[in-house]
Amino acid sequence: xxxxxxxxxxxxxxxxxxxxxxxxxxxxxxxxxxxxxxxxxxxxxxxxxxxxxxxxxxxxxxxxxxxxxxxxxxxxxxxxxxxxxxxxxxxxxxxxxxxxxxxxxxxxxxxxxxxxxxxxx
Numbered sequence: 001x002x003x004x005x006x007x008x009x010x011x012x013x014x015x016x017x018x019x020x021x022x023x024x025x026x027x028x029x030x031x032x033x034x035x036x037x038x039x040x041x042x043x044x045x046x047x048x049x050x051x052x053x054x055x056x057x058x059x060x061x062x063x064x065x066x067x068x069x070x071x072x073x074x075x076x077x078x079x080x081x082x083x084x085x086x087x088x089x090x091x092x093x094x095x096x097x098x099x100x101x102x103x104x105x106x107x108x109x110x111x112x113x114x115x116x117x118x119x120x121x
Contacts, residue, residue: 007060011083014059019044020052024075027062032074 015021019042026041027033035053039046053073056062060079064071 007079008083008086010059011061011079014055014061015083017052017055019048020056023049023052023056024061024080027073027075032065032072034070034072036070038073 015024022042023038026038030037035046035049038053039049042049044052053062053064057064057073061076062073063076064073066072
């Protein structure tokens, strides 16, 4: 698999977890926050938040910035944008495939009608 494919896989694996998606939502709402602040808004411990943030960080979805004794996390929207573009390309490919199947089915139906002498609607 390509490096690009691996990156997309990391993103989707990271956001597959509902707690991590909620973390992203909270970070997007706040702009940036510490693990302690995030834990206060989620039904998980600060340690669990830190582990989820580490997964999101490895996937490139968040980045931490040290400010004194705290680490403040913020969403990296460019990674989400890249994953969204990938999903849009996949959706476009499926749309093209479905349109081709529809054309084939309609053509077969027309040929069948011609063969049996029926008129189309």
